[in-house]
Ligand SMILES: Nc1ncnc2c1ncn2[C@@H]1O[C@H](COP(=O)(O)OP(=O)(O)O)[C@@H](O)[C@H]1O
């Protein structure tokens with residue numbers, strides 16, 4: 143019976159486990175994963191976005207998700223590496239021992255902010271109540287080789303997440319810039335793929351390779367995997383090439399392309415240095431320092447609206463977990 147239940151969880155079209163993937167490096171996978179996770183967890187009255195419980199998983203050995211929240215690498219204890227290489231056959235104590243809690247994430251962001259700002263007290267915006275992080279570190283780079291002879295090497299993340307999947311509204315998985323075993327683990331655990339595409343010439347070449355990989359995974363390991371959306375990133379509205387790439391992606395996948403595009407903006411790039419995602423760090427504004435923040439908030443809102451539309455279509459009435467939690 144267990145295997146039937148185990149096999150079923152990813153079928154739920156409203157269970158939002160999303161791999162942020164594109165084998166091209168530097169197309170804003172991490173930036174998109176981190177900002178979406180922060181915005182969806184925080185919620186915003188202004189954006190009509192309810193708060194949700196979110197787990198962000200870093201499957202890139204570079205470990206950039208943790209640094210995006212100001213978490214110092216030396217403070218990270220358990221990582222995605224420990225999870226993937228677990229051979230005990232037992233469920234792991236993920237919530238208690240593996241995930242960085244909202245309280246610790248908040249503390250890290252505030253400490254990093256104070257350090258960069260001459261010891262001043264950090265703003266309250268840098269508080270997250272509903273966001274957990276499974277960090278990674280450089281050890282993960284050896285996991286692909288270590289796992290190559292192990293049982294269930296492609297489905298290890300999926301198995302490990304199973305006991306905690308219902309604790310969250312969204313599980314967002316950041317992936318490395320390759321289509322190796324780590325990305326395959328992400329796409330086996332997920333039922334949706336979110337693809338950030340950088341608006342530049344070579345972007346489209348990689349795009350078709352990614353589509354082929356997704357098809358291959360659908361065929362062989364996870365037939366429930368689907369593309370949730372494609373987001374154009376680092377767009378330069380004045381550049382003809384940028385507009386051309388956006389138009390081409392729109393022609394290829396009109397239903398999947400998000401209306402919201404993310405422009406190339408210096409504040410988005412600077413945010414990891416300040417130890418917090420731009421959506422928390424910069425007050426969203428139409429222009430100036432908050433423009434990138436507003437664009438990612440708008441993307442999160444469009445993301446949420448797409449989920450709601452899909453749930454209506456499937457006749458599913460799943461409330462965000464926070465609204466059901468009597469203790470909150
Ligand atoms: N909208 C943006 N404007 C300017 N710089 C950006 C933007 N999005 C990402 N960056 C920067 O581009 C680089 C690559 O982004 P990153 O999210 O790390 O990509 P990936 O995870 O796909 O390798 C980083 O230095 C990041 O800060």
Ligand SMILES: [Mg+2]
Pocket residue numbers: 171172173202206317318
């Ligand atoms: Mg990355």
